[in-house]
Amino acid sequence: MTVEQPANFDIEPTAASPIDPTHSDVKVIRRKLNGYVGFANLPKQWHRKSIRRGFSLNLMVVGEKSLGKSTLINTLFNRELYPVEETTKAQFPDPEEQVSVSIETVSTDIEENNVKLNLTVIDCPGFGDAVNNTDSWKPIVDEICTRFDRYLEAETKVNRATIADDRVHACLYFIEPTGHSLKSLDINFMKQVHEKVNLIPIIAKSDTLTENEIASFKQRILDDLHNQGIKLFSPPSYENDDEDTVLANAEIMSKSPFAIVGSTNQIQTPDGRMVRGRSYPWGIIEIDNEEHCDFIKLRQLLIRNFMEELKETTANKLYENYRTAKLKKLGIEQDDTVFREFDPVLKQEEEKQLHEAKLATMEAQMRSVFQQKVSREEKKLQETEADLFAKHKEMRDKLLKQIKMLEEKKKELELAKPAYHNSDPAPLPTNAPTKTRKGFLR
Known part of the structure; x- marks a missing residue:
């Protein structure tokens, strides 16, 4: 319910009411705004809205057998999600039997003070139980990626009104309380998943170690994680957080990895x-006592303080990185120009540049065509000129040959002419009859 500040009221006189003629003035209460808007009620x-819609949490638990995974989940949510197995005899796996990692999912609705939580626990039985555990992390990584793929496929559909978020929001990895350092299986698994899920390491059954052993074991684990470049979940800090909140958050994260019973x-x-706890001949371990174990800090991290931060980190960072890598692998690149605001001046400038580029291209094409035509015509003229030169040479050769022949004939005639002039002409006969010409020429 929205609570508003009291408004200011002014009493102003008005004209006499026609219903009650005995009173000359009627006082009317008019409400005036005093500057209160109301967005403080957002x-x-x-x-x-959140109470009506409810909340959801997808939690994955990974670890070897008999490290108390089911018991911890039941303790965290104070509900028997997994049946408690009472084993009185130690069980050892058959070395010849092939153990495969499977994925089991348990979902339930939990209500607390009218707040509903849809809890999904993803268990991975068989992890670390085989003799050769080289690739035992693959089914778990495939399950995380498959849930990312389903969410990505739902985002690409036409109707995205209701998208079921089944992505893994946090992964509780149970470390065997050896007191030494991380095993190769632990390092290989965490290196494969630390960029895909919020990783939270847990030292299981910490009641088997003393306080000094727990402190040194935590330091060895943190050193191994730092040397291997494995990232753990770290809650974000906000500017408006007060000093007490910052100190409380730092205290929670200082307990990582969490020693749990x-x-x-x-x-x-x-x-x-x-109390909830375990009884031993030497004393009682209280689960909800921070001096005995880190269960309270783990519950604050998962549920009380940072459950929404776990979901936001999964959605805004881990999933977005996976989505970007997936789309780039498919050859899809982001085009930021489609999100640019429309500017008429900039749009006109772009159209002008495109038009100028188009004109330049057309001019270059026309220049190329013109150059080709000029080259063809020049080639034709060169061929014609060569033909003319050849014909001219042929005619010239013919004329020179004719001139030479005529000169040779002239020389022959000149040589024959003197012999003709030196010889005496033959005498005419005396009695030869003379011809007389008739006509006007006589």
Whole structure:
């Protein structure tokens, strides 16, 4: 419900009411705004919406067998999601039997103070149980990527009104309490998943170690993670966080990796209190006592303080990185120009540049065509000129030959002419009859 500040009211006189003629003036209450808008109630609106919609959390637990995974989940949510197995005899796997890693999912709805939580726990039985565990992490990584792919496929559909978020929001990795350092299986698994899921390491069954052993074991684990470049979940910090909040968050993260003891059994302490814990001949370990284990800090990290941060980190960072790599692998690149705001002046300038580029291209094409035509005509003229020169040479040769022949004939005639002039002409006969010409020429 939205609570507003009291408004200012002014009483103003008005004209006499026609209904009651005995009173000359009637006082009317008019409400005036005092500058209050109401957006300060937005958190309340979001709270109502969240309560109506409910919350969801997808939690993955990974670890070797008999490290207390099911017991811890039951302890975290105070509900028996997994049946508690009571084993009185140690069980050892058959070396010849092939053990495969499987994926099991358990979902339930939990309600607390009218707040509903849809919890999904993803268990990976068979992890680390085989003799050769070289590739035992592959089914788990495939499951995480498959859930990312399903979400990406749902995003690309036409109707995206309801998208079921089944991505893994956090992964609790259980480390065997050896007290030495991480095994090769632990390092290989965490190196494969630390960029795909919020990784939270847990030292299982920490009641088998002393306080000094736990402290040194934590330091060795952190050194191994730092040397291998493995990233753990770190909650974001905000500018408006007060000093107490910053200190509380730092205290929670200082406990990582969390030394955990899980139990749902109610045990009575020597002072008469009923607590959840484990009873030993040397004493009682209280689950909800921060001096005994880090269960309270883990619960604050997962549920009380940073559950939404886990989901936001999964959606905004881990999933986006996976989505970007997936689309780039398919050959899809981001075109930022489609998100640019429309500017008429800039649009006109771009059209002008495109038009000028088009004109330059057309001019270059026309120049190329013209050059080709000129080259063809020049080639034709050169061929014609060569033909003319050849014909001219042929005619000239013919004329020179004729001239030479005529000169030779002239020389022959000149040589024959003197012999003709030196010889005496033959005498005419005396009695030869003379011809007389008739006509006007006589």
